Amino acid sequence: MAANSFWATPGGWTLITVGQIMLVILPLLVALAFFMLADRKIWAGVQMRKGPNVVGPFGLLQSFADLIKFVLKEVVIPDGADKAVFLLAPLLTFALALVGWAVIPFAPGWVVANINVGVLYLFAISSLGVYGIIMGGWASNSKYPFLGSLRSAAQMVSYEVSIGLVIITVILLSGSMNLQTIVEKQAGGFWNWNVFGGGLQNIVIMPVMFAMAVIFFISALAETNRPPFDLPEAESELVAGYQVEYSSSPFLLFMIGELVNIVLMCGLISLMFFGGWQAPIDFAFVHQWSPTAQSFYGLMWFALKMCFFFFLFGMVKAIVPRYRYDQLMRLGWKVFLPTSGIAVVLVAAWRVFGGAGA
Known part of the structure; x- marks a missing residue:
C-alpha cells in the first residue's frame, strides 16, 4: 500500500514522467545511429559504391565509431x-x-x-x-x-x-x-x-x-x-x-x-x-x-x-x-x-x- 501511495504523489508522478521520457529518448538516439548509417548506405547505393562497410559487421558500428571520434576531439572556439x-x-x-x-x-x-x-x-x-x-x-x-x-x-x-x-x-x-x-x-x-x-x-x-x-x-x-x-x-x-x-x-x-x-x-x-x-x-x-x-x-x-x-x-x-x-x-x-x-x-x-x- 505504501508503494502504491508513493506513485500517486508528485514525486512518484515525476519519476514516471522521467521514465517515459527516457523510454523515448534512449531508443531514439540508438535508432539515429542506424538512420545515419542508412542515409550513407542509400547515397552509396545510388552512386554504385559500398559506403561504410569496415567498422563492425556490414559497417553497422560506423556511426558509433564516429560518435567516439567526435566526443574525443578538442572543442575549438574561434578567438572572436x-x-x-x-x-x-x-x-x-x-x-x-x-x-x-x-x-x-x-x-x-x-x-x-x-x-x-x-x-x-x-x-x-x-x-x-x-x-x-x-x-x-x-x-x-x-x-x-x-x-x-x-x-x-x-x-x-x-x-x-x-x-x-x-x-x-x-x-x-x-x-x-x-x-x-x-x-x-x-x-x-x-x-x-x-x-x-x-x-x-x-x-x-x-x-x-x-x-x-x-x-x-x-x-x-x-x-x-x-x-x-x-x-x-x-x-x-x-x-x-x-x-x-x-x-x-x-x-x-x-x-x-x-x-x-x-x-x-x-x-x-x-x-x-x-x-x-x-x-x-x-x-x-x-x-x-x-x-x-x-x-x-x-x-x-x-x-x-x-x-x-x-x-x-x-x-x-x-x-x-x-x-x-x-x-x-x-x-x-x-x-x-x-x-x-x-x-x-x-x-x-x-x-x-x-x-x-x-
Whole structure:
C-alpha cells in the first residue's frame, strides 16, 4: 500500500514522467545511429559504391565509431566568437529537436504528453528551432556562418507557412489537433488514411489531400535543410554554412539535432497522412490480441512507415540536384503557399457543405 501511495504523489508522478521520457529518448538516439548509417548506405547505393562497410559487421558500428571520434576531439572556439552563445546554440538545437517528440504517439496510449493541442505544440517547437542556427551563425563571428544562418532563417520561415496551411487541412478533416485522435480517425484500412481523403465518403477531396501530403513532404525537406534545399550549408558556396566554425561535440549536437528533426518529420507524415500506427489492412484477428500485443503491432507499423519515408528522404538527397536560392523561394511563396491556401478553402467548404456528416 505504501508503494502504491508513493506513485500517486508528485514525486512518484515525476519519476514516471522521467521514465517515459527516457523510454523515448534512449531508443531514439540508438535508432539515429542506424538512420545515419542508412542515409550513407542509400547515397552509396545510388552512386554504385559500398559506403561504410569496415567498422563492425556490414559497417553497422560506423556511426558509433564516429560518435567516439567526435566526443574525443578538442572543442575549438574561434578567438572572436561569443563563447557563451557559440556553445549554447548547438545545445538549444539539440534540446528543441528532442522536445518535439513529447507529443508523438507511437502506438495506442504510447505517448509522453497526450495534449489536445499536440499539433500546435509541434508547430511552435519547430518554429523555435531556427534560433539555434541563427545563434550559431552569429556567434561564430565569420561571414560564411552568418550568411548560412540568415539563409536558414528565411528558408524555414518561408516553408513553415506552407506546412501550417497543410496542417490546417488535416485538422479540418480530422476535427482535432490531438495527434492520437488524428490517427484514430484513420483506422479501418488504408482507404481511411488522410492522404486518400480520410475515407471513401470523402473521395471527392482525395486529390486535394494527396497534393497536401506531397507539399508537406517537400516542405519538410526545406524545413530540415535537407538536399535539394540544403542552402544554409551549401559546401560549394558557404564552405559548410552555419556549422563551418564548429568541431567536436558542438558539431555533433548540431548534426544530431538536424537528424532528429528529419526523423520527426518522417513520423509526422506517417501520423497525419498515412495512419500512424494503423495497419494498411485492418485484420479482424488482431482485435482479439491483448492490448500490449496490439500496441507492439501498431508500433511496428509506425516504425516501418518512418523508415520508408526516411528512405525517400535519402533517395531525394542522392538523386535531386541542389536548388538555387531564388528557385527555393519561388517554390515556397509562388507555388506551395497559394496551393495550400486554396486547399484549406476547399477542405473547409467540403466539411461545411459536403462532409459535415461524414
